[in-house]
Amino acid sequence: MTSEVVAAASVPVPGRAQRVREIATDLRGLRGALIPILHAIQEELEYVDQGDIPVVADVLNLAVAEVHGVVTFYKDFRRTPAGRTTVAICQAEACRSVGAVELAEHAKRTTGCGLGETTYDGRLTLDEVFCFGNCALGPAVQVSGKLHGRVTPARLDAILGEPR
Numbered sequence: 001m002t003s004e005v006v007a008a009a010s011v012p013v014p015g016r017a018q019r020v021r022e023i024a025t026d027l028r029g030l031r032g033a034l035i036p037i038l039h040a041i042q043e044e045l046e047y048v049d050q051g052d053i054p055v056v057a058d059v060l061n062l063a064v065a066e067v068h069g070v071v072t073f074y075k076d077f078r079r080t081p082a083g084r085t086t087v088a089i090c091q092a093e094a095c096r097s098v099g100a101v102e103l104a105e106h107a108k109r110t111t112g113c114g115l116g117e118t119t120y121d122g123r124l125t126l127d128e129v130f131c132f133g134n135c136a137l138g139p140a141v142q143v144s145g146k147l148h149g150r151v152t153p154a155r156l157d158a159i160l161g162e163p164r
């Protein structure tokens with residue numbers, strides 16, 4: 001981790017616990033409900049906060065440690081709010097064979113972020129993803145939800161320089 005990056009402390013959001021309880025209650029009838037509930041929380045509330053864990057555990061009648069274990073095991077679950085711009089670089093085999101590793105190194109150098117980290121000012125989050133299904137056009141990068149193909153370091157710099 002560079003000095004520019006910190007783990008953002010989560011700030012309690014009014015009404016969040018109530019909304020998490022509603023989401024968990026709505027989905028608890030699903031088979032293997034825990035994962036879909038966590039995905040739904042992340043989709044609607046951006047990340048899975050530490051404070052969400054006991055609420056979900058209570059609704060599903062699970063141990064807090066069990067829910068915590070799942071949240072921390074799966075890299076899919078973001079534990080802090082994402083930056084205003086999110087950059088996800090594919091690191092699966094097809095993209096690696098055409099320069100995705102070097103692209104990720106370039107992105108780390110220029111943003112000051114490691115993979116899975118957010119800049120201290122909340123400007124940008126850098127992540128790795130394992131295949132967008134865009135393998136013929138690697139290296140593939142998703143910037144704030146928009147997928148780009150054949151991304152070189154120079155092209156990534158240009159994309160990040162565009163107004164968003």
Ligand code: FES
Pocket residue numbers: 090091092093094095096130131132133134135136138140
């Ligand atoms: S391997 Fe990168 S998009 Fe499939």
